[in-house]
Amino acid sequence: MASAAVTTLSTVSVSSYSPKAGLGLGAKSKPFSLSFKTPKSLKAFSGLKAAASVDLESETSFFGTTALKASFAPKLQPRNMSTNQLQPQASFKVAVLGAAGGIGQPLSLLIKMSPLISALHLYDIADVKGVAADLSHCNTPSHVLDFTGQDQLANCLKGVDVVVIPAGVPRKPGMTRDDLFNVNANIVKTLVEAVADNAPDAFIHIISNPVNSTVPIAAEVLKQKGVYDPKKLFGVTTLDVVRANTFVAQKKNLKLIDVDVPVIGGHAGITILPLLSKTRPLVTFTDEEVKELTVRIQNAGTEVVEAKAGAGSATLSMAYAAARFVESSLRALDGDGDVYECSFVQSELTELPFFASRVKLGKKGVEAVISSELQGLTEYESKALEALKAELKASIEKGVTFVKKKAAAAAN
Structure with a gap:
């Protein structure tokens, strides 16, 4: 299912969403929900301002701060006018492939908190039943189902709107992202083949590293299956944005929101x-x-790997960042016309076939790639951009070559 090329949109600077989790607790018990907030800097932006319902609210978040901000949390509809209990508009189904892993478990918990989800499908090769039972006790609207092993993968994917793939092995001390390739490439290929067969219209969020290669792998698999839509395939790079925002706020003593x-x-x-x-x-x-x-933002993953001394990689921050991207996708699917995130997608911004940049999300996926942020770069940024291209090109080609070799071997 070929798709038209993604629009490249040149405009003034666009601010992405900065998530904060709202407790959602009132006088009476209400569903626990995840709320993503927009930084105040978005208020000054008018070039692409879409119609959106904006409520200013003061809210105490998980992080212990209270701030006045724009709320784009999904609207809640009264369940019964005689009570003040509210029922979220839960309507989307999300599948997490690799839900029993170090990223998969906290990610599934955060996704479960979204009021936009009606069903959460959890898949892994083992140990997922307990994760599902645990999450099913959380009093949020979504229904949790577990699926174990290859023979249940198809049923897990049927009817889902968003597929999130954190499956794979984590980095260990001394291991580069390239070292992950041989193991994770096969995992991603197998899972995306199942997505192509059972959920060809779903948004696909690739978390499994190395993303620079696994996203091209996914694209090639989808092309071979005849269902590739570049607007619906995303490499989740939100963690880089989350880290950048955090480190800059700390360095310059700014409010993170x-x-x-x-x-x-x-x-x-x-x-x-x-x-x-x-x-x-x-x-x-x-x-x-x-x-x-x-340098710190580029090496932040290694910072975590070394701090954990062999016990794992960045799982909690990755889960947090991925949940933010999932929530943004769900809001876009739900009709919010003002959703922007950075993501590694098929792109024409450079000579490279895939590139991470800010994109506008809509019901059909990527509505536009924002080009303005690549204009007027500093000398340092321009040189760094040119310097990264060779490595990124090689990683993309490695993913494409992997799938083509597998196809050729299967044909012989």
């Missing part, structure tokens, strides 16, 4: 390029600060 740093390129090492010159709110960095922050 206000901070938005676009991150472009890819999702490994030097291919991760935070555009600090495009930070909102406008802030000045010294040359030393730019280099220090850029």
